[in-house]
Amino acid sequence: MAVHASRNVAVLGATGSIGASALDVIARHPERYRASVLAAGGNVDALLALCATHRPDHAVIADEALYARLRDGLSDAGLATRAHAGMAALDMLVVDPDCHVVVAAIVGAAGLASTLAAATAGKRLLLANKESLVLAGELMIAAADAAGAEIIPIDSEHNAIFQCLRSRQAQAQVSRIVLTASGGPFRGRSRAELAQVTREQAIAHPKWVMGPKISVDSATLMNKGLELIEAHHLFGVGRDRLDVLVHPQSLVHSLVEFVDGSTLAQLGLPDMRTSLAVGLGWPERIDSGVGGLDLLKHPRLDFEAPDLAAFPCLQLAWEAMAAGGTAPAVLNAANEVAVSAFLQGRIGFLSIPALVEDALAALPAVPADSLEVLLAADAEARRLTEHNLAGHLSA
Numbered sequence: 309m310a311v312h313a314s315r316n317v318a319v320l321g322a323t324g325s326i327g328a329s330a331l332d333v334i335a336r337h338p339e340r341y342r343a344s345v346l347a348a349g350g351n352v353d354a355l356l357a358l359c360a361t362h363r364p365d366h367a368v369i370a371d372e373a374l375y376a377r378l379r380d381g382l383s384d385a386g387l388a389t390r391a392h393a394g395m396a397a398l399d400m401l402v403v404d405p406d407c408h409v410v411v412a413a414i415v416g417a418a419g420l421a422s423t424l425a426a427a428t429a430g431k432r433l434l435l436a437n438k439e440s441l442v443l444a445g446e447l448m449i450a451a452a453d454a455a456g457a458e459i460i461p462i463d464s465e466h467n468a469i470f471q472c473l474r475s476r477q478a479q480a481q482v483s484r485i486v487l488t489a490s491g492g493p494f495r496g497r498s499r500a501e502l503a504q505v506t507r508e509q510a511i512a513h514p515k516w517v518m519g520p521k522i523s524v525d526s527a528t529l530m531n532k533g534l535e536l537i538e539a540h541h542l543f544g545v546g547r548d549r550l551d552v553l554v555h556p557q558s559l560v561h562s563l564v565e566f567v568d569g570s571t572l573a574q575l576g577l578p579d580m581r582t583s584l585a586v587g588l589g590w591p592e593r594i595d596s597g598v599g600g601l602d603l604l605k606h607p608r609l610d611f612e613a614p615d616l617a618a619f620p621c622l623q624l625a626w627e628a629m630a631a632g633g634t635a636p637a638v639l640n641a642a643n644e645v646a647v648s649a650f651l652q653g654r655i656g657f658l659s660i661p662a663l664v665e666d667a668l669a670a671l672p673a674v675p676a677d678s679l680e681v682l683l684a685a686d687a688e689a690r691r692l693t694e695h696n697l698a699g700h701l702s703a
């Protein structure tokens with residue numbers, strides 16, 4: 309049996325849904341992996357509880373005002389874990405030679421800097437933070453390739469494609485990549501029926517347990533749109549070789565079609581621990597805690613075309629991908645602002661695509677050859693969408 313040196317893993321977004329799944333898989337393999345850095349946004353109590361269980365070397369809270377609470381909480385618990393605050397501390401810890409693997413699971417564009425830092429430092433990068441790829445995919449992939457970083461996609465669809473290709477490069481023999489989509493909680497509803505849906509209905513995903521932002525993205529199908537752009541960057545494929553199929557059972561996680569007529573797919577129960585185990589162990593397979601798929605208990609696999617009229621976010625993402633340059637950054641930023649307002653009960657569900665469409669129309673794509681240009685587009689789209697919210701506020 310092979311002997312493995314223990315690898316130190318930084319879990320960014322440790323208090324979230326992906327963070328919990330990553331820590332679950334890591335804890336199953338104490339001889340191979342250690343959670344050495346745990347990072348969160350503002351939830352100090354949850355971070356302290358995780359530190360008591362996993363005893364990392366470092367804990368980071370993004371909100372600098374919470375530093376003293378983290379430091380005192382660690383000391384009161386008698387833990388040797390060092391406290392840090394702010395995003396710069398995170399960037400410093402992920403590039404440290406003692407950090408071998410980075411799980412990028414911060415939600416939203418807030419995850420960009422640390423994800424890019426890990427790519428630039430040549431780490432194994434388990435990439436769940438899709439927004440950073442949508443915002444700055446070309447720069448991220450170029451940085452990772454230049455530094456020899458191993459990006460392993462964690463999104464279940466991209467992880468499935470990665471497993472089918474056994475690499476991150478779709479060669480010329482790949483004729484089509486098909487992303488599957490559950491269709492979310494509102495599959496089958498007309499646009500008119502979507503006008504009155506609530507926050508609670510939107511975040512009650514039928515198949516996956518996820519954080520609130522991605523749950524709303526799944527309900528609007530923006531999640532699939534972000535994933536198209538993510539696939540474009542990860543696998544080097546254009547729009548002509550990408551497609552989406554709605555598959556409500558969420559058992560086939562994506563498909564790759566080859567020029568000889570073969571189609572490979574990856575199947576499994578909907579549980580993110582499978583993707584995370586692939587990311588940690590690859591090219592080996594390690595236990596994830598997820599059981600096998602018994603097709604006799606799940607005998608039906610249905611597929612249908614997405615309804616672009618009821619769910620225009622998917623169409624907007626196709627268009628942003630085709631426009632290129634700053635368009636995906638604008639799409640992502642406007643969506644983050646709109647989803648946050650929806651989650652706060654300030655706007656209705658249909659205002660999300662309307663606000664994204666307005667931002668894309670008002671801020672036409674320009675070439676994006678630097679991070680500064682992309683961050684400026686992101687900031688401008690946030691400002692504009694915050695301003696445009698006024699015209700959509702719920703009574």
Ligand code: NDP
Nearest residue numbers: 321323324325326348349350351370415418436437518519
């Ligand atoms: P959650 O909302 O459950 O968790 C988000 C995490 O990010 C929390 O740990 C949160 O910390 C942290 N965070 C938020 N803002 C900041 C910030 N400014 N700085 C540092 N940390 C911050 O999200 P998910 O786990 O669902 O999703 C995480 C990412 O993974 C997203 O990009 C999502 O699209 C992607 N993804 C998720 C899937 C899933 O099944 N959940 C599937 C595929 C992809 P705190 O708790 O302190 O706020």
